Amino acid sequence: MYLKLSVIAALAAIATAAPSTTTATGAPAAPSSAPSVPAPLIPLPPFSGTLVGAYPPQDKIAPTDTPLVKQWLQELNLTAVATWPVVPFTASGAPQNPKAIPAASCDWTETGCINKDMTTCPLGVWGLTYDDGPTVYSGKLYDFLDTTDQKATLFYIGSNIVQNPALARRACGAGHHIAVHTWSHNPSTSLTNEQFVAEVKYTEMAIKELCGFTPRYFRPPYGDIDDRIRGLLWAMGYTNVIWDYDTNDWMMAPGGTRTMAQVDAAFAQWIAAAPADKTGHMVLEHELYQNTVDAAIANLPKVQATWKTMPVSACMNDAHPYLEKNITLATMNGAKTGVDNGTNNSTTSTAASGAGSSATGSAGSSTASGTTSHSTTGSGAVANVAVPSVALLAVAAVALGQMMLF
Ligand SMILES: *[C@@H]1O[C@H](CO)[C@@H](O)[C@H](O)[C@H]1NC(C)=O
Ligand SMILES: *[C@@H]1O[C@H](CO)[C@@H](O)[C@H](O)[C@H]1NC(C)=O
Ligand SMILES: *[C@@H]1O[C@H](CO)[C@@H](O)[C@H](O)[C@H]1NC(C)=O
Ligand SMILES: *[C@@H]1O[C@H](CO)[C@@H](O)[C@H](O)[C@H]1NC(C)=O
Ligand SMILES: *[C@@H]1O[C@H](CO)[C@@H](O)[C@H](O)[C@H]1NC(C)=O
Ligand SMILES: [Zn+2]
Numbered sequence: 421m422y423l424k425l426s427v428i429a430a431l432a433a434i435a436t437a438a439p440s441t442t443t444a445t446g447a448p449a450a451p452s453s454a455p456s457v458p459a460p461l462i463p464l465p466p467f468s469g470t471l472v473g474a475y476p477p478q479d480k481i482a483p484t485d486t487p488l489v490k491q492w493l494q495e496l497n498l499t500a501v502a503t504w505p506v507v508p509f510t511a512s513g514a515p516q517n518p519k520a521i522p523a524a525s526c527d528w529t530e531t532g533c534i535n536k537d538m539t540t541c542p543l544g545v546w547g548l549t550y551d552d553g554p555t556v557y558s559g560k561l562y563d564f565l566d567t568t569d570q571k572a573t574l575f576y577i578g579s580n581i582v583q584n585p586a587l588a589r590r591a592c593g594a595g596h597h598i599a600v601h602t603w604s605h606n607p608s609t610s611l612t613n614e615q616f617v618a619e620v621k622y623t624e625m626a627i628k629e630l631c632g633f634t635p636r637y638f639r640p641p642y643g644d645i646d647d648r649i650r651g652l653l654w655a656m657g658y659t660n661v662i663w664d665y666d667t668n669d670w671m672m673a674p675g676g677t678r679t680m681a682q683v684d685a686a687f688a689q690w691i692a693a694a695p696a697d698k699t700g701h702m703v704l705e706h707e708l709y710q711n712t713v714d715a716a717i718a719n720l721p722k723v724q725a726t727w728k729t730m731p732v733s734a735c736m737n738d739a740h741p742y743l744e745k746n747i748t749l750a751t752m753n754g755a756k757t758g759v760d761n762g763t764n765n766s767t768t769s770t771a772a773s774g775a776g777s778s779a780t781g782s783a784g785s786s787t788a789s790g791t792t793s794h795s796t797t798g799s800g801a802v803a804n805v806a807v808p809s810v811a812l813l814a815v816a817a818v819a820l821g822q823m824m825l826f
Contacts, residue, residue: 460593482618501651541700541735546727578623592631597731634743
């Protein structure tokens with residue numbers, strides 16, 4: 421069965437409510453022994469400590485009747501969006517009738533169908549992603565990533581961004597690749613077009629206000645997506661990112677009963693299998709709980725010793741994964757991260773580069789499949805064997821007495 425994120429968040433809040441460790445800006449107070457945070461690589465806009473945007477209530481499906489949402493809907497051209505019906509979900513977050521979902525809607529969670537989604541990185545590369553942040557546990561993860569100057573893709577929940585704005589700004593400034601994971605973490609196919617647009621755009625708005633840039637990458641909660649949701653994402657300018665390896669860290673306490681040893685064993689198995697890999701990977705991890713952050717920290721050095729680790733934007737050689745093309749993030753060859761304010765004429769990576777990566781496009785030539793690995797299957801409904809359907813996972817989770825959350 422599934423458990424809604426809000427329930428999990430409440431459990432996590434109870435588990436961590438003890439000492440008051442939150443500053444006025446919602447960031448966890450740094451323990452005195454914490455390493456100092458490096459100066460931002462990406463310049464951030466001024467921030468008073470209080471968001472000024474008109475954001476909707478947290479952890480609830482974003483409203484569709486606000487002036488902002490009406491404006492967003494007016495600006496979008498949705499005529500090409502597929503008309504598959506909204507999928508009814510149970511209160512606990514599973515499709516009410518999975519068998520009724522039409523195969524032609526290319527629903528990934530039920531059939532593994534891929535349509536221009538990113539699911540792997542090129543051979544030898546591990547796409548490092550952490551979902552569901554920022555949370556009060558994120559600072560520890562970001563500290564650890566800083567020790568090896570490691571960048572990751574962070575799929576942020578809008579409600580969590582407005583609760584932890586200082587952590588969001590830290591990650592943005594550090595040059596992590598910031599991406600959208602909806603406002604309230606509900607299954608995307610359970611939402612109307614208008615609700616889904618609102619969920620993405622309010623999250624985008626929070627990132628823009630705090631970080632000064634507009635994200636262009638998205639990961640659906642639970643991997644729940646079909647061609648209707650993809651059409652909405654494309655209309656909003658987004659690339660959809662799934663995964664091929666699931667650490668199942670989301671099942672660790674308080675989300676479930678998965679142990680650290682079980683999560684470690686999954687990493688060990690993938691590392692052992694790496695010499696026979698046919699592709700690189702795109703891996704599902706979370707900055708959701710103390711446990712998931714601890715598992716991430718314990719296993720990252722071993723992963724770094726086995727693969728080139730980088731954000732998913734870097735494994736696609738996309739130096740410009742934001743709407744603002746003057747912001748440059750690291751690419752496959754580790755190109756520098758920063759902002760091109762027009763005074764640096766020594767490269768071609770300026771705002772005019774459109775599709776991005778013009779300055780670094782050839783850098784990934786050691787892995788020729790780099791920029792196409794995410795879209796080679798077209799709409800042909802190719803099942804990803806590494807990923808069982810949610811229905812199967814749900815059966816397994818019920819059998820284990822565990823709850824679905826990812
Ligand atoms: C909206 O998109 C459709 C199909 O993608 C296109 O034919 C049409 O010209 C677009 N309309 C506007 C106003 O751009
Ligand atoms: C980047 O471009 C945006 C407009 O797209 C502009 O508002 C912003 O000031 C630029 N940033 C820098 C540092 O030049
Ligand atoms: C542009 O960036 C360069 C190098 O970081 C810096 O020296 C310069 O002051 C910046 N110019 C503006 C107008 O921000
Ligand atoms: C950068 O190059 C453009 C086009 O060649 C030129 O117009 C501009 O003055 C240059 N800017 C600087 C700061 O050198
Ligand atoms: C200017 O571009 C070069 C070449 O990509 C890069 O090495 C350098 O760091 C850039 N400088 C700034 C201030 O962005
Ligand atoms: Zn999630």
